Structures are given as C-alpha cells and as structure tokens.
Amino acid sequence: MAKRNTEIQDTIDNRDRIHVVMFFLSVFFLLLGGAILVRVIDIQARYDVPEEVVDLFRTTVHKHTDMPVRGRILATDGRPLAISAPLYDIRMDCTVRKKEFADKEMPEAEKQWKEKAVQLAGALSREFGDKSAKEYEQAILGGRDKGSRYLLIKKNIDLTTLNRIKTFPLFCEGSNKGGIIAEAHPERIYPYDSLARRVIGYTKSDKAIGLEASFDDVLSGREGYEWRRVTDKKAWIRDLDSAKVKVKDGADIRTTLNIDFQDIADKALRNQIAQNEDVRAGICIIMETSTGAVRAMVNLSRGDTPQTVLWERDNLVLREVGEQGSVMKTVTLLSLVEDGYVKSLEETIPTNNGLYPGGYHRDDHIGDYQRETGRREISVMHGFEISSNYVFTYLAEKAWHKNPQEMFDHIYSYRMGEAFDFDIKGMGTPVVNRPGTPGWSGTTLGTTAYGYGISVTPLHVATFYNGIANKGRMMKPYLVESIEKDGKTLKQFKPTVLNSSICSPATADTVTRALKAVVNSGTATRLRKAKLPVAGKTGTARVVLSPEERNGSRDAYHDNEGRKRNQGTFVGFFPADEPKYTILVTVYSYLSHSNFYGGTIPALAVRDIVDRIYAIDGSWNDAIPSVGTLPVTASVSRKADDGIVPGVKGLGLKDALHVLEEAGYRCTYEGTGYTVSQEPAAGTKADKGSKVKIVLK
C-alpha cells in the first residue's frame, strides 16, 4: 500500500514538473506574441520604413510579354528572302559604381575603373572603326564626370558583335559593374538586298507594302505573356500560379520566286539601262506558263533625277496603268482570228498608202513597205511583223465597225478590264474606253486595235500572253505557293485558272506563228539568235503627259520643247514551240528626245535572260547515255616519234593535251567536246616545243 502511495506521489510530482515547464513555455509564447503584436501596431502607426526595407517586401512578380518571331519569306527552293533577327543598340551607364566608390572612399577602385574605361575605348575603336580610341575615351570619361547614364555607344549591331563586345574590359563585368546596356529591337533582314524588294515589301509604322503587307496576319503570329517571379537566387522564373498565354510565332510563306531567275533578270535589266540616263525605270516579269507562278518580278527605277541609283522603288509591274502600244496588237489579232474575221495570216488587205479612210495619221511603215516591194497589198502576217498601226486599224474597223462592243467583249474576257485578285494588294485598275464611256469617239476602235485608248498594267499584258502560250488557258499569276510552319505545310495554294479558254488551241497556234515571225523577221530580230527560240511582240508607246509636264504644249504627248516620255516593251514566251516561261520587259523614259523601241533595250535584256535561264534551268540539258561506244579515233600512232606530231582526233581535251605535251608540243584549242581536227596534221613533222592547234566539237 505504502509502495503504491509512493508511486502515486511520484506521478503527481512528474505531472507538476511538466505543468510548470508547459506553463513557462506558454507564458513565453504569449509574451512573444504580445510583443510582436505591439511591434506590428507600432510599425503601422508611426514607423517610417527605409526604402531598402520596402524593396525587400515589394511584390516580385511582373508580367512578361513574349514577342512572336515574324515568319520568314522563302524563295521557291526554300532560300530565305526575309528573316527576322533582333539588332541591338549599345549604351552605357557611365556613372556605374561612382557613388559607391565615393561613399566608401575608394579612390584606388575609381582609378582602376577609369583605366578599364580607357582599355574599353581602345577596344571599341578597333571593333567599330568609326571613332578613334581618344574620342571614345573622352565620351566615356566625360560622361562619368557629367553623370551620363545613357551614353550611346553604337546602334544596330548584331548578336555576334554584341557577344564580342561583352568580352571587352569593363563590359565583361556586366551591367551593374561595367555599365553596359544592350537594347534589342526586332529587325527584318533581307539577305539579297535589293533583289525583289518591292515584291517582298516591308512593314513600317506608317506604310506597309508587298508580301509583308498582304500576308502580315500570317507572318506576324500572336504575342504571349506570363507572370514571372523572382527566386531566392534572384532568377526570374514563371509564376506557376498565374495565367500564361503561349506565344505563337508567325508562319513562313513560300513564294514562287526563283531567286536565281530574279538575279538574272535584275542584272540583265541593269546592264541594259544603268548607263542610259534617259531611262526612268525598267521592269521584268517571268511567269511559268503552265501554272502562272511568278518566277521573277523586277521593278527597277530611278528617283526624280537620272542621277539617283536604280532601286526597287515602286511596283510598276502591278501598278503602272498605261497605254501599252503595239503589244496590244496581239489582242486584236487573237480576237480577229478567233472570230473568223482573219482566216489566214497570209490574207492581204489594200495598203492605201498607209492611211485609213477618214484617218489622220499616215503609217510610215506602209510607205516604206510600198517603196521596198512596190506592192499595194500587205498580208496580215507582214503587217504584224512590222507592227503596222494602219493594218490593225483597217482590220478592226472592217470587222467590228458596226458592233465595236464585240471587240471589247474579247478584251474583257482576257481580263483586261479589271484588276483581278493578286497576292500583292494594289493592282492598278485598267481604263477601257468602250462604247458608251466618255472616252469613246469615232476613232477609238481603230486606236484600241493598235494599243491606245486602253490602259492596263504590265501584269495584265504578261497574263494575256501567257494565255496564248498555254494554248488559250489563261492562268492567274500568283506569288505565294504555301504557308508553312516548322517545315510543315499548313496551306497549299494551287494554280488558278482566270479563263479556261480565251481562244481555241488552233487560234493560239496561229497567233504563236505570228509571234515567232516577229522574232525571226520582224521588229524583234535581236532575239533571233537567243539560245532558245522565242516568240513575242514588241511595243513602243508614247505616254500622255500631265499638264505640268506639257508646260504649255497643246500636244498631249510632247512638252513645249518637243520632248516625250515613252516606253518600250517586249513580251513573249520561250521556247516558242513548247513554252515554259512567259517574259515581259518594259523600259520607261524620262522626258526626252530619244526613242525607246521594244526591239532594242527590252529585246536585248530578254535575250540575256533567255540565254542564262537556258544554261541553268535544267530543262534543256544534253544527255549522254551511260552505255555507249567511244568515238572512233584516227589510226595514227598516239606515241611521240621524234619530230612527228601524234594524232589526237577523237580524243577529249584532257587526253589530247596529255598526248601532245608528252610528245613535247604545246597545245592551243578551241571549242568543246572531242577533237575533230588538228594543225599540223597527225604524222607531219614539226619541231618539238612548237604549237599544235586542235579544234573540238
């Protein structure tokens, strides 16, 4: 019993001890809580919290906006025509650590900082080469004295350069110690500089043009945002408790442009017009006949004065609405043949001394023709070859005098009366003076037949000729073949037909025959020796001058000094029999006394383009079968006997050279292929070291 009482007593003692400990702990925490409460009230009521303490408690979350990367514009083979990458403006906070060094009285550190600044100045001068080291030094140290916190060092440098200058003295210490400030701004890079720049276009705050404008919504993408917070280690990370909208980069657009063709066309045009200061502008368009895909579109022009450089300033192919002159005779001819008014190109009409009854302008071509041939009749074909205005006025009046609307129905069916849908906005709207419009008069039918009275863009003309090349099937020209994202095609654009039959295939063949004749014996003979046969038509048009340009002259086409503005065009397709490409070249002049004919500058440019496309296109290569017999070679010994020239007939250049040089002769050659002749002949005597000329074919 006593033992049990002792145990009970021990238990009570233990509990008392626990109670005491717990009691004091409770009191301690109550007091601590009370003290915290008092402090909180004190801080809230009267304590003026220092800014650095406030910073520690300030919310460390901010909204971060992710800017989308603008999509690329690609050539048809995937080479980039426009890509996005930021450029950087480099500035410097020259006052960095100045206050810290002053407050802590560290003159040695300040001196070291300035020494590094001098080294930095030298490195910047070497890197950019725009200022001397002394100038950079004065700017930086002067900025430190004046308290400059935003000194511009260099604008628009790329990332590679930025990374390099980040290794320079002082800048390598970062922004807090070195003062470097790098500000990125998105930039568009056009690797081919001026090539196709008007087609590619651009977007600026005040203006947007070209594909960049037309496909802006596709290329732009959508910006995203997320909330970010700072970690204990001062890194900014995404705040997972907040909303996030994922950034969507822009899609790429693949164009139909062949950058090699663009390069060739651009260069050919420059070669023809760069030295001619009377030329205001030159344009070229190359279309794939079967699809209407635009493979090249060049728009070179000068500014207001001939001294300005040729540059892609305006999309004249698309926007320059004007009277196109004789290239429109093909429109008339096609309509006449299709309607059966001209049954054969060999049909003849009376020459009438080149003056249509009731007409005012005599056609000098007819006068020349009469003098040369003594004939008083001319065939439709020859009238087309020499581009006679009289012949086409006569034919049009004869066919449609009673119902001119018939001719205009054709013109509208060739889509020359409207601005059809195109991948770049802003296509010029044609002006057609048809019956019932204010521009219609008794002579309009005749003038329209040879290319005046109707104003269209060069693209309309090229599209029409492409229709003839395509046997009457008129394709809509297009520039964008697909929209892609990360190499995957999102949308494919297929060729579209504008008019499935502007004429029958037989009519197209007849007109093609006439177009070939223009090149072979007409106004475009400069193209006769092109490496691929070309069919096409030249055109020379005078441009109606504005009242300011006329300067008091009553003639719509001449100013008071007799100067005029005109344009020369060649439009056609090649190879003439199996057309693969349609091409148009036009040059526009300033006010000048000079004439510009379609058969001169434009034809020469076209020839250059055709020759070079022939060499690189891959459609007209000669093929050698992988199995065959070697050419039979001469029976003369290849071995070099003393003073006897060895025979090399039938050998390629490499082998012929080897044989002749082994025999001690020097060799000259011409041509390519296999040796067909040599001089001195094989087996004859000639001194060693003398020349042997070989001809390869």
Next chain:
Amino acid sequence: MSKFFSAIGNTLRALRRGEFLLRIRADKYYLHIAYLFVITWISILLGLRVDKTLAQSAENRITIEQLRIRHSEKQAELVKLQSASATEIRLKKMGSKAAMPQEPPTILK
C-alpha cells in the same frame, strides 16, 4: 451560456497548467503530425527544386533564342554569299576567268 464560459475557463486553465494538448489527446495524432511535418518539408524541398528547374529552363530558353538569332544571322550571311551575282563579283575581284555557264551541263542518263 454558462457551459460555454465553463469550457473557455477550462481551456484557459488547461493552457496555464500546460495540459491542453494532453486534454485534447493530441498524443493520439503524433504520427499524423510527424507525417504532416515531413510532407511540409518535402513540399518545401520540391518547391525549391521546381524553382531551380524553372530557372534553368528560363536560361535554356535564352540560350535557344540566342542560337536561333545566330542561326538567322549566319543564314543571311551565307545566302548573301551564295547569290550568282555575288559569286561573279568575287571571282572577278580574285582575277579568276571562271564565269557563269553559257551552256547547260550535259547529264549522264
């Protein structure tokens, strides 16, 4: 009402005497409390690891973006060098007689 005041009084007395946790039999939940403690600890650790991973991810994103920019710049440089005109100009500067082909290459069938 008196019961309520009596309960409050008992609680305060229990707190003063250090018996509160014993009275509510908190010892019965010792394992749960320990479990909660470990879970909280793991949660904090995981949170720190997630922060670290996100920070690494942010750094990687910057690196990837820089690589993309460099790729674009290099691509532009290369494409510029590749154009036929640029090649012709370089060849001319080097004094080379090589020129653009005049004929298409012959192909082996």
